Amino acid sequence: MPNISKRALQVPISPFRKLIAIAEEAKAKGKHIYHLNIGQPDIKTPAEAIEKVQNTNIDILEYSPAVGYESYRKKMVGYYEKFDMIVQPENIIITTGASEATQLIFNACLNEGDEIVIPQPYYANYNGFAHMANVSIKPITTKIETGFALPSPEAFEAMIGPKTKGIMITNPNNPTGCLYDKETLLQLGEIVKKHDLFFFVDEVYREFCYDGQQFFSALNIKGIEDHVVVLDSISKRYSACGARIGAIVTKNEEIIKAVAKYASLRLSPPGLGQILGEALVEMDDLYLRETKNTYDRRRQVVFNRLQKMEGVTSYLPGGAFYCFARFPIESAEEFCKWLLEEFEYQGASLMLAPGNAFYAQDELGTDEVRIAYVLNEEKLEKAMDCLEQALIEYRSVMELRQATEMER
């Protein structure tokens, strides 16, 4: 029997995936699990858009153009305009989610061995995509104490070596919920220009900016139009993760041509998903405003509850639907496992994402967790009740364990 590839053995996947099986076991035993571990919202996909797909007359579900339906790309122009992102349909390539967008852009822009600088903690699957494209991620660490603000331009520049080809950020950020403001973007733009780098910006949480803050797209930085590539997706803003529809947006024609070549190999992005995407973009903004307000309220719930828990450090996230927190524990991985296997409060427990999954170095983030506020306020309160209780119990469990070990 032939061996599978070495790269398949090495490809880094989310280390917290193993918790999923444990969660399933817990649920099978009748324990209710509040899933705050994933970016799968509980918000309903807009019914009017689903209805439109369901009323569309489809005779033959043909391949779409490799870059996506022109009618859809034209409508996306109007969507981006609302964020002052002035683009043409030919600046947009529709992709199979932001996941494919990331893969396409790594292949189109980076050679094997190239490096990109990414602030950490960062979206864990970037590791896998970088591995697939044979490029390295150089992480630059941000900290909860400073609300995960980006390090100084000098610190950023110190990361840039001869192999560095780009900077990548997620704005607003997953997993930290940090929103990078215009000033921060302009500063990064200066670095990008000075070192002639690509600037990959994952803006899939664009709609979710709180406290009256304005979203500022990297596409609006003057003078680096050819450097900027925006990665996008309808998954989060319309709660349509299963549609698998994303986009690459760039004013750099060479990148568009290169991406289009790769896109032509896989023939076309999903057709039904594109019909849904087109229906979504035709909607007025009420749904998006309401969704944002919903997440905003949830954000307050999670943050307020975390604030009251002893030994917990958190910060009020400015965007997306994630909250990062430091717990008075040694190993978040162990704690998350314990939550599923051992702990129960009023018939329930919760699942969180251990923080170290979002760092390039194993030793970082070991006492941190990511909390996705993808459940309604009532459920979030109950999940926070669980968490509060769990942290108290866990301390006793740890103290007892230490005492037992010392006795030995």
Add this chain to the structure above:
Amino acid sequence: MPNISKRALQVPISPFRKLIAIAEEAKAKGKHIYHLNIGQPDIKTPAEAIEKVQNTNIDILEYSPAVGYESYRKKMVGYYEKFDMIVQPENIIITTGASEATQLIFNACLNEGDEIVIPQPYYANYNGFAHMANVSIKPITTKIETGFALPSPEAFEAMIGPKTKGIMITNPNNPTGCLYDKETLLQLGEIVKKHDLFFFVDEVYREFCYDGQQFFSALNIKGIEDHVVVLDSISKRYSACGARIGAIVTKNEEIIKAVAKYASLRLSPPGLGQILGEALVEMDDLYLRETKNTYDRRRQVVFNRLQKMEGVTSYLPGGAFYCFARFPIESAEEFCKWLLEEFEYQGASLMLAPGNAFYAQDELGTDEVRIAYVLNEEKLEKAMDCLEQALIEYRSVMELRQATEMER
């Protein structure tokens, strides 16, 4: 401005894509073009399955499991059973078309620098997928004179070197329409076993076997269960190319695990497409039988007409919906361009795929074309009228050109 990647400049895409722009120009000038160049059928997607998707209650279009919905994979078991392919749901991973299936399997099974042997002419996009995975294709040439039958086992074995990790075939074949029978499969199985290779078999045209021939899946070869990986797609059999739903089927657990890792990175295959796939597999076989009969009649039309054209060599394809032919011309690329730019018969012309696109070496297939019989019989007859007339005219054009050149 930073440069795009070297690999993007080098990635091989279908060389006949440039003809598409020329065809668009011809159509803009009012010429009707019969598109026999692509694998996009004109057959309607089953209306009852589309209707089912449209009647499905979708509250939240969530991520599906990375390997695809379990309910769908369970039903696929029943589908495969009809071809005596006895598998379990956990042997199946749902992919974003056979295109993604190919990419996933190259990454999961092959290391960089590995080689796979593929009979040529072969599906042109394999070149791009191999390039992306940094693996080499070693082509073994098959010929129209022998109906593109596979070379002897000895010839096959002569292609196998220390870096050869697998054999890949498309059965029935695109672009040749050749159906490999059980005996051929068993012979390949022997080689696969002897040299401990993977056996990747693209079976997306499984339904379309003519003249009473039975399809024999590579999954049924005894003793090499761990070597065989079947690539599948609903695109062709249900005329649902835009759904972007395919599958990887293998009894090798290690491969399943490795593919699942890569699949988890891109989170999930298209959700709406999977709902469609599930509705399709619930249907009875009437649609598939009728579709096969339709293609069979078209096949006869194309073959019979080609037979009567002077200087044309063809053969009656045993499967899929393609016919390969050799024309009395020097350059099929030039001829196909001429068809679009210069030729017109009763207000129309046709578009074919030049044969050299399907060979690894530029000098092969230069006088061959692939004809996809994806139009109805009436249109096919008219397209064949055009072709017949074109070959006559083209001869005069060529003779005149030669005479002019000799005078100089």
